Amino acid sequence: MDVKQPASALSSPRFCNMGTFMRMQRVDSADGLDFVIAGAPFDTGSSFRSGSRFGPHGIRSISAMMKPNNVIMQVNVLDNLKGGDMGDFNVTPGYIHPSYDAIEAGVASIVEKNAVPIILGGDHAITLAELRAVAKKHGPVALVHFDSHSDLCDEVFGQRYNHGTPFRRALEEGLIDPAHSIQIGMRGSLYDPNEHKMAADLGMLLIPAHKVRAMGFDALIKTIHERVGNTPAFLTFDIDFVDPAYAPGTGTPEVGGFTSYESLEFIRNIKELNFVGFDVVEVLPAYDHGEITAYLAANLVFEFLSILAVKKKEKGAI
Numbered sequence: 001m002d003v004k005q006p007a008s009a010l011s012s013p014r015f016c017n018m019g020t021f022m023r024m025q026r027v028d029s030a031d032g033l034d035f036v037i038a039g040a041p042f043d044t045g046s047s048f049r050s051g052s053r054f055g056p057h058g059i060r061s062i063s064a065m066m067k068p069n070n071v072i073m074q075v076n077v078l079d080n081l082k083g084g085d086m087g088d089f090n091v092t093p094g095y096i097h098p099s100y101d102a103i104e105a106g107v108a109s110i111v112e113k114n115a116v117p118i119i120l121g122g123d124h125a126i127t128l129a130e131l132r133a134v135a136k137k138h139g140p141v142a143l144v145h146f147d148s149h150s151d152l153c154d155e156v157f158g159q160r161y162n163h164g165t166p167f168r169r170a171l172e173e174g175l176i177d178p179a180h181s182i183q184i185g186m187r188g189s190l191y192d193p194n195e196h197k198m199a200a201d202l203g204m205l206l207i208p209a210h211k212v213r214a215m216g217f218d219a220l221i222k223t224i225h226e227r228v229g230n231t232p233a234f235l236t237f238d239i240d241f242v243d244p245a246y247a248p249g250t251g252t253p254e255v256g257g258f259t260s261y262e263s264l265e266f267i268r269n270i271k272e273l274n275f276v277g278f279d280v281v282e283v284l285p286a287y288d289h290g291e292i293t294a295y296l297a298a299n300l301v302f303e304f305l306s307i308l309a310v311k312k313k314e315k316g317a318i
């Protein structure tokens, strides 16, 4: 399909828009596209504050500020890529399994057309449904997981499906390849002092925030590359990876996190990986201030797009 370029803010003010990401064209199908952005506004998998159902709306609203050139990555995301915003998947508030079906079907409609899904959450429970669709297409993926929590619990409140359990279920369902997966940034007080060790017992590599600090930036980037290799990879970014000073609008904040700049730098420096899907989750506009959390999320999505654009520019295909 033909995709129209968004209006430039040099001729059309940013606040004049239809509420799509970066004022992109709304698309109904992924046919012929490189990427599709879609929202999964489900938040009743969350254990503390709810409200990330408004995350996609908040991220899209402030994304009107984004411009297409990534100076650091030396790429124009809109010149090099064809894509658009599909709107939101039709989730059912309070009912996780029908919501999972809607999200899985929506993501499947994107990956089946060989486009890369970029999903705006929603709480982190949604990622299980995305992984079901992505793994059906690509096989078990390498999970590249930025978060202050491992989300590997077996049960929360005695329940198996919520935002504390998605990656335990994904492992059980064979959706992720633990030997090539990595979890980065975990921190905060815990009920089970062995929670981080549990990741290793499940075959995952978990690097808590204090170890990221101790090993340093370059060593972390090298470790991610060594771990993931060329395995098809899914990047999931829980905004609570970032310190609440930079990202207050989230459901289960943990202090002692990373800055906005560091977060963008982590993403920029893993651009060589073979990414087949992305999401950014747990943005709660009601707890945000000055839209800084939503704006960071929009910028993270811009870095995801830049990774795809660099690959397309260099290799002619994603």
Ligand code: MN
Pocket: 124, 147, 149, 151, 163, 238
């Ligand atoms: Mn999470």
Ligand code: MN
Pocket: 147, 148, 149, 238, 240, 241, 252, 282
């Ligand atoms: Mn988290």
